[in-house]
Amino acid sequence: MSPDFEAAGPYLADLGNAINAIDRVFTDWQRGVRAEDSGTFRQFSICLSAFQNFAPELARIAQESGPQAARDWADKKFPSDTRNELTQDLDALRKEYKDHARQT
Numbered sequence: 001m002s003p004d005f006e007a008a009g010p011y012l013a014d015l016g017n018a019i020n021a022i023d024r025v026f027t028d029w030q031r032g033v034r035a036e037d038s039g040t041f042r043q044f045s046i047c048l049s050a051f052q053n054f055a056p057e058l059a060r061i062a063q064e065s066g067p068q069a070a071r072d073w074a075d076k077k078f079p080s081d082t083r084n085e086l087t088q089d090l091d092a093l094r095k096e097y098k099d100h101a102r103q104t
């Protein structure tokens with residue numbers, strides 16, 4: 001995380017664009033989920049939604065209260081194990097689709 005608001009400015013501006021891009025990709029991806037992948041995808045969807053709600057709030061807190069307040073809030077509301085879970089869910093989906101691509 002950036003040491004001050006001035007350093008964080010470019011990242012905060014890009015955050016909204018990234019969230020919108022993730023949402024577009026996710027919506028497209030959701031349409032093509034195979035029935036056998038629905039459980040994994042559902043879990044990933046829950047984690048991704050939590051991240052999408054977390055990121056703008058983190059930016060708001062950083063802007064209003066500073067980077068340390070944002071760090072403290074992030075550690076409480078979106079701890080590293082939650083971020084790791086999102087990464088693991090994405091990796092599981094990646095592996096499933098990679099295996100499926102090999103079989104077709």
